[in-house]
Amino acid sequence: AFSDGIIPWHSSNDAVVDICSVHGLTGNRTSTWTAKREDTTPWPIKLLAPKLGDKARILSYGYDAYIVRMSVASGNGLLDHATNLLNDLVSYRDSDESEPDGPSRPLIFIAHSLGGLVCKRALLLSRNHPEKHLQSLFKSTTGIIFMGTPHRGSWMADWSRLPVASLGIVKSSNKKLIQILRTDNQLLSAVQEDFLGMVRGLREEGRAFQITCFYEELPMQGSDKVVSTESATLDPYTKMSIHANHSNMVKFNFAEDQGFKRVYGELDRWIRASSSAKKPRVLTSEQRDLLRSLPGFDLSDIVDEVTSPWMDSCQWIFAHSTFSKWLTSTDIPLLQITGQPGSGKSVLSVFIFKELRQQSRTTFYFRFGDDHLHSPANAADVWATFIRQQLQLDPNLFAQLPQKCQSKRNDQSLAGGKDEPWKQPELRRLLTHLASSFQVSTVYIIDGLDQCAGNPSEVLTPFVDIMHTTDRKSTIAVLVLNRNLARLKLSSVFQSNLSQQPIILETEKSHLKNITDFTGAKVESLCVHRPGLNAVKGAILSELGARTGSMYLLPKLIVESLEHIDSTPATIKRTLRTLPPDLETAYWKILDTISMPDYDTAFDTFLWILFSRRPLTVRELSTAIALPLSENENELQENTSLDLLGDSRLSKILPLLRTPTATSNTLKDGDTVHFVHATARQFHLSKIIKEFNPWVIRCGGMTPIHFAALGDKAACVKYLAGIREASDSRVVGGSTSLNGCNWLHLAARVGSVGVVSCVNAVGADDFDVNAVDDNGFTTALSVAAEHGRAQNIRYLLTLGASVKSTDYRGRTPLWYAVREGHTDVVRDLVAAGAVVETRVFGKLRNSSRDDIAALLKRGRHKC
Structure with missing residues (x-):
């Protein structure tokens, strides 16, 4: 009989967390996690349990994930397996009378392959389940380690198109299960979209939810990688590789195995954070009303829009002497980082924010930008966003709010949340008051300050107020990233002795080396796809090196434009002589490739992206563009059924x-579309x-x-x-x-x-x-x-x-x-x-x- 359900691997009366492994396609709750046949001990027992000791209870879950059998294959699909996982795991955690806190104990999943999809679906089922006790899975889960999970499908789905007869002696197959892994499967897309929406909602509520994605480095013997890096990772969450194929990436032999070290490092960090973290407090309806009444933006809106760094291209900042001095100083609160447009300042700012939060530093973040704004943000938007983050991080601060804020909240509720009752001086005073209340050192990161509507220096005035507050309980550090140092004379706000010398990306050797490596990698990838360009690889690198300076964006745009040129020597030479020297020229050259009959569609696309009330998904954008082209519902459906990005009118x-x-x-x-x-x-x-x-x-x-x-x-x-x-x-x-x-x-x-x-x-x-x-x-x-x-x-x-x-x-x-x-x-x-x-x-x-x-x-x- 197939081994399914929960099996305990390691128990402890003092456990602060449960860790549950969930295997993948054709896997088994024991063999999937076992390195060698002669050693039948799974690595979570042999390697992980001794490391974690009494801090964790380790479980493993099994289900019938075989897609082909000589006997009758299971007909269960993703929903069936997710439902069983939900019921079995909740029942197991409820049943142990010796551990009354079992159902509410923090839970971490280690999920391989299809198991990651099962976990995601189980959490979505638990979130709004009509049975209260089954909601405990959603409420207690604090993180998932995805290992080779095909979030966007897998090549293995091609098996689902084979007739069973072609599998020889195999008598039965479960096509329902493997069809989930097709990249065009609607259920897979829906689960992905709903899961990411759930995680964003948790973050907006101030609840920590950790995600790390591991991807395979090696292909299976005689084939490709089972799950591509792109499909196995979720931006903007942490991603790491395992030097193994899809099957062996979850089979560790020794504690010195680098793959095991990476997995254990994430688990240890999460468990330490879970042990020290206080139980999240549920906000009252009045508190939620007050948060909604504030202008500004949710943290997820300004962080999730930023792409992840290329490789380890941002690690250098934490080794920089000026940055380290600013971060540890108690009397020099201001640091500026400046760079050209497209040099990766926003990516760097979000990386710093996430790293500091992972180090348990109290850090707040604001980014000026156009993706989440209908009009340029001003000082009040920055202050309100910081206030929102402070209250979400520490709900006890609600009790310190002046009575005037409560009346503003009530006025806002009556107004339906659309009017803005908050005045700029009130927000400034409130931010100063709350920031001075923190018992620990706090970091404030402001990206893109040069794009502020009004006087950029005004944004920093509350922090000057805090510096002069006699009863403040801790130190503050303010990091500002902007395009042009000459425009922002911030020393007039902070005294010169309170400001570090700026870090200028154009002169930072580590940053420039990363640009060179990034450009080389992009050109190398280009030549793999366009072998005819190998002969001029050196010339392309030379021309790009003379133009890109400290920018990531320009070489990216140029290399992508080279993907479509003819490989004839004359075309290549002419193209290299006319490569754009700056971003504006690069944008014009892209638009110049659009033919006049297609310009209207391209223009409509730009218009919708520019002025939509929120970022539109690919499907929404496709529908919006089809509206004026359709006279009736049938035509609308026909127009929107086209792949928006496969449309020749938009490919350029x-x-x-x-x-x-x-x-x-x-x-x-389901992806939202922004300008690059x-x-x-x-x-x-x-x-x-x-x-x-x-x-x-x-x-x-x-x-x-x-x-x-x-x-x-x-x-x-x-x-x-x-x-x-x-x-x-x-x-x-x-x-x-x-x-x-x-x-x-x-x-x-x-x-x-x-x-x-x-x-x-x-x-x-x-x-x-x-x-x-x-x-x-x-x-x-x-x-x-x-x-x-x-x-x-x-x-x-x-x-x-x-x-x-x-x-x-x-x-x-x-x-x-x-x-x-x-x-x-x-x-x-x-x-x-x-x-x-x-x-x-x-x-x-x-x-x-x-x-x-x-x-x-x-x-x-x-x-």
């Missing part, structure tokens, strides 16, 4: 895009959007402003209308769009009140709320009435929209509302004095809506 702009979890060449449906760098976003705003007249009718009749109204993006409407050419006399409602519907009508039909109000605000004196559409048919009020936009109806009425307006057939807004059965709209129009004509009652006779009939009778009586 891929170097300009990225996601936090993948490169542009490997985007998946803040400079790319700023380039499109300053060079593309502003030089493109938003009132010019484009192919298909859609201008950017129509597009913004259709997409319900008020910020986009404001921006585009604000850069309208002064010489253009075209009225706001006059530009033709799809089916003759101008952008006021589009806003009334599909937009929110915010978009309609923007249309009014930017229309100024030439705004006519009663204008008919460009075909001479209906007014905006009739359009809103037809589509049941009650809030838009009320707003248009306040602007003077006429309830008596008619279309070319004499139909009023009330007629449209009655025909479509929109009760709220009928009520508002009748209250506003709409005339209830006989033809309206005639429309009603085809309806059975008694509530509308009563409203019309009441309105006719008033007439």
